[in-house]
């Protein structure tokens with residue numbers, strides 16, 4: 001699973017890996033236990049067992065020569081309960097990475113993190129249950145950028161507002177910028193509860209979920225970021241997956257605002273997403289980082305049409321032109337949002353969305369095009385007036 005890692009990265013992985021000899025019949029972990037380590041089979045054979053009534057049944061035997069002979073990856077990304085028991089079928093040697101050591105390694109080297117997340121996410125995808133065709137589920141939209149300050153939060157908040165106000169859709173805006181998210185403040189909302197309270201009291205009931213949301217006057221709901229940065233540690237990808245699954249049944253659109261860092265939560269969000277909007281500013285730093293970010297998206301094997309490149313603040317002073325950017329990026333921008341410094345500054349100052357403040361500004365026009373793409377509806381007024389219309393003020 002570590003293919004693609006450089007030798008120097010592999011040596012860092014090996015520093016946190018402990019080799020363990022396990023005689024035949026050793027139980028490495030039990031179904032239902034909270035995972036705290038990840039295992040790679042170096043030599044030997046293991047059995048995967050699942051509960052079947054009071055007994056346990058062997059559902060699979062894997063040997064070290066099998067490509068997917070690694071186990072317990074969910075423990076590394078989310079501390080989720082083990083979904084099966086693992087027992088050695090013959091005398092075997094396993095490599096063990098404890099969650100604490102793994103976290104430390106990832107903090108020190110985000111490139112290794114990315115490679116590992118790539119391997120894990122393709123396995124999650126393969127294991128994901130199919131959704132029955134008849135269930136109507138809301139669309140999950142992720143706003144991401146490899147650089148901070150690209151305009152993700154303004155974008156996410158205004159998209160939720162536009163979808164609710166113009167699109168008459170049930171929209172939920174989620175602040176996944178868990179340490180310093182400020183969507184509630186931006187929108188002049190005063191949530192009693194946040195995502196941290198929700199994960200402390202998980203629910204599968206929509207009426208309970210509503211108690212954790214705060215409603216905006218434009219008609220959308222917000223799940224706010226934790227009140228204290230340290231609470232961000234409480235939220236893992238299993239919480240996110242469970243929450244999104246529930247929210248999808250009750251909202252037409254769930255819009256996730258993120259922070260500019262690839263970590264398991266963001267990758268899980270992107271895995272589940274129907275559309276990922278990658279925001280960038282028209283300058284060289286953003287071009288460079290977006291280039292790398294698009295490469296990661298390619299490695300994650302996302303279908304190209306799931307990824308939408310958004311050039312924000314187009315036309316800002318001293319910025320690169322759309323043509324220059326597209327040439328440097330070797331791809332077209334899917335959407336552009338004009339630099340609207342005055343309007344956006346006013347929005348921030350008055351804690352409003354563009355659809356309350358100035359729905360006719362250039363920024364709103366760009367958002368409308370994005371909403372049209374997401375909903376398949378037409379919202380923009382036809383600007384080509386007929387001579388009759390002009391004559392009679394139509």
Ligand SMILES: Nc1ncnc2c1ncn2[C@@H]1O[C@H](COP(=O)(O)OP(=O)(O)OP(=O)(O)O)[C@@H](O)[C@H]1O
Nearest residue numbers: 148149150151152153154313337338339340341344
């Ligand atoms: N199209 C635009 N025109 C002018 N200013 C903009 C535009 N979009 C965003 N801004 C400004 O850029 C700044 C950053 O926006 P925002 O907070 O949405 O970025 P972000 O990507 O969420 O940042 P962070 O990574 O810190 O969360 C804000 O001050 C906002 O007013």
Ligand SMILES: [Mg+2]
Nearest residue numbers: 152153177258
């Ligand atoms: Mg933000």
